[in-house]
Amino acid sequence: MGTKIFKATSIFFMLYAFFGFIFSLPEFLFSWSMWFIFCSFITIIFFREARVGAFILFIIWGYSFAGNIIPQQEFRKKSIKDVKRNAELFIRAGKEIFNGKGMCYLCHSIGPSRKARCPDLLKASREAGMRKAGYSAKEYFIESLYKPDAYIVQGYSNIMPPIWKPPISLTPLEIETVIAYVQSLSGDAVDLTPFVPPVDLGGKDGKNESDQEVLTGDPIRGKDIFESGKGKCLACHKVFGKGGEGEDGKGETIGPDLSEIAKINTINYLKESVLSPNMKITAGYAFVDFRTKEDLRVEGKVIKEDSASIIVLSDEAKIEREFRKSDIEVRELLSPLDFDDPVTKGYFWVKGSLKNGAQFEGELISDEGESLIVGVKKEKVLKKEVASLQGRRIRRYSKMPEYGHVLSVNEFNDLLTYLVTLKGNGV
């Protein structure tokens, strides 16, 4: 009788310890295991009838125990839903994507590695900026990430999947954060300039993700941001007769009326206008900044302008003054190679000499990349042939801040979703 009770007790505790082990919290695994080993050994040694059962249970426990003592990692695909356009936050988010959802770390090394499947990314940002003429490092990364076969680094094969497609499915924001992280690795400044994905993200079924990204915002929240939230757009812009009178309600209208903005412009235009207001300034709302030959600095709103003169309403004195463009200071441009897109920078007149001694002078018509078009005869001046260069410049700007630095990505989407409803017939 005593033996039977001993046997039953031993088997009961063995099973109890086994199920305790399976269902216990990780910190108690060793305690349960000790109990199980003890009870199962007693059963195996003393009770022949239950020996095989205890042995089977012991093997199962053994494999399960092995699975529990290795490093444990639960994996959930963490997505970045929203992040403020700030370098530090972008780098942190990018690192998480790099080592998580993006799976980048599996193939790319950070630092030299002979066996890595894909290029080392430690100095990639510096090299990327030099790999394609006219492309910044970020532009190069964007194209490489969306079209992995666009540029194949020598010595590596074309094995990278398009990470914006399933199964990795990184969003444009996540890709941008990864770029920020990679830029930070080489110690370079992080380029936070927003971008438009160079591919149609939606495929053939019309699910254009770039449009979806805009349209999935909340227009009500967008309206709040526009009127009273971070945007405070109503201080400068008028919408359906409301706003545009300065923050105190007594000022002048310094931004265009937006009541019909979505009726006459595309979503991409709206996006660009919010993120980079200086790219395209609506006529009548441009402000200028230049110096005259007499070293007078002029800042104010453009009232009227033609090829020979400009009338400016000065910011401080609030008086209108007319200036001849030929009276604007002539500045020296040290290196023609640094003369990156001078038209956008505000240069309207240039004068210089070529390496062969020839002179040129006149209105700067356009920048063709490798050459400048100058004067009424539209003379083509190769930049690499230029020996010296001077120019007159009027810097033009909008008073609107770059909202990419003010709003988070989701707030930006909400605002944009509100703006596309402004078609002249109320919200």
Place this chain on the structure above:
Amino acid sequence: MKSSWFHLFSSLRKHFFYILIPLFFLGLTFVNPSYAILDTKESDYRQFSFINSRTVIWITAQLHLMLAAFVLGVPLFVVIIEYIGSLKKEARYDKMAKEFMALCMTAFSFTALTGGLLLFCLIALYPTFISYLTDIFFPVMITYGLLFIFETVFLYIYYYSWEILQTHKKVHIFLGVILNVIGLFIMALSNSWATFMMSPGGVNMDTGKLISLWGAINNFTWMPMNIHRLIANVAFGGALVGGYAAIRFIYSTSDEERVHYDWMGHNGFFIAISGLIPLPFAGYWMGKEIYEYNQAMGIRMMGDLFSWLFIIQAGMIGVLFISSNYYLWCRAERVEGSSLYRQVRPWLISVLIICIAVWITPHTLFGMKNTMSSHHPVLGVLGIMSAKNTAVNLLIFITFLSFFLYLKNGNKEESEKSVSNGEWIIIAITILSVITIGLLGYTKEYSGDIRVNFLTPLQVFIVLSAIVMLLVSFFFHKKKTENEKQNIKWGDMPERSQYILILIAVTFTSLMGLMGYARSGIRENWHVYSLMPDNSANSFTPTLGVAMNTIALILVIYFVILWFIFWLNTLRK
């Protein structure tokens, strides 16, 4: 005679419930297919209040798979054993084959039960997903249902006509062959939707709409999975009947029983090892196809989240190989004239341990990624495929050698030379070639493509060729010395050898559970990879500890079911 036929039909009537399950699939023909929305929401799922849906499906599916593997695997070798018995005119083969089938019969009922349970759970808990899968595989499911009816009918006819057709053995064996052919088709059809979830094909990857049914069936991993499961089912079935025989041996009360179950366990073991030897090759093909289908999935599987899982898998396979060799050594001790075998045993053990150590060396370890390198700085050299393939090929060849030397020694007197010079040359060339090809994989001259598509298949080809040549040599030699018989002392095996058989059976089952988790896990948060996301609350990969505990629970339930099946079998007697 008449009563036997009556018994057969009354048995079919009693098991009418299982015929209802395929009829359910037939009922689906009246459902109008409409393509499900691929974007699932959390509201598309149902939950039990006390257990999460994923665990329910996990347990049910795994139990069903294990039982199905047994039920499909056992008849494959039962027919072969029956055929050998009819050729040799030895009743013991026939008796053993029928005993295996008796186990299979009871297991068949449980397979159908768990299959039905799985189906109902899927419909109840994952309705959107199962609806989409039904839309795609509608005709396949109907065919599956019909084949299931045929399988049921032929299984019962095959088993219950055993005695009736004793005088018409060829007819009976033919019935067994038909049963196996149907079984193979059932396995291949169910593999089609299981592999479609991993590597979808034949559908528009944006809308999920079906373009080609054959494309959906014959997706990237379908054929490797068919081959892998076919071989694994045989090995698994052999291991389980070996384990069953071992338990009967341990608890046998007479010498006659001990002799019978020793012999039965021995045969079960050889069936298992015959499947185990080619299984890694099939696994390699499967892995290669996964990489071909999607690099990200392959990398995730072998070099990232599941890297530790594959270390445990390698450890389990290591246990299988070492315990198989140990059983052979125990057996050789009971065979007169095995002196050479004893001499080479330390060498075999050393090589086995080195090969297993290389195999379990990881490539990239999840949890160590902060080392900022995709390879481990010290062990990375052993973690690459060249090292692993060499280790696996040697492991397989050494295990075969163990088996070969055992066969050769049993036929000889101690003084007599058992392995010919020609055979030694084949062995030496094979080992050297495998190592040389492994080293070539480290040189820069050979790109990844050459390594994967030429060097690795060459290694496999050399090992398989050597195995075939040695077997041919053995059988040729055996024919010439037909009068020589192995002097095996049946029933004289030590009890520890029987625990080895149990260890092999449990390890095989654990391995199946583990790989079931791996196959499902590498899909990550997708019901259908890259196509239909899993947005349920359980859409995450649990830690390996949690997975192993769940697998342990499944194994306990499974062995309780098996114990019940075995117990019923003893009652029958």
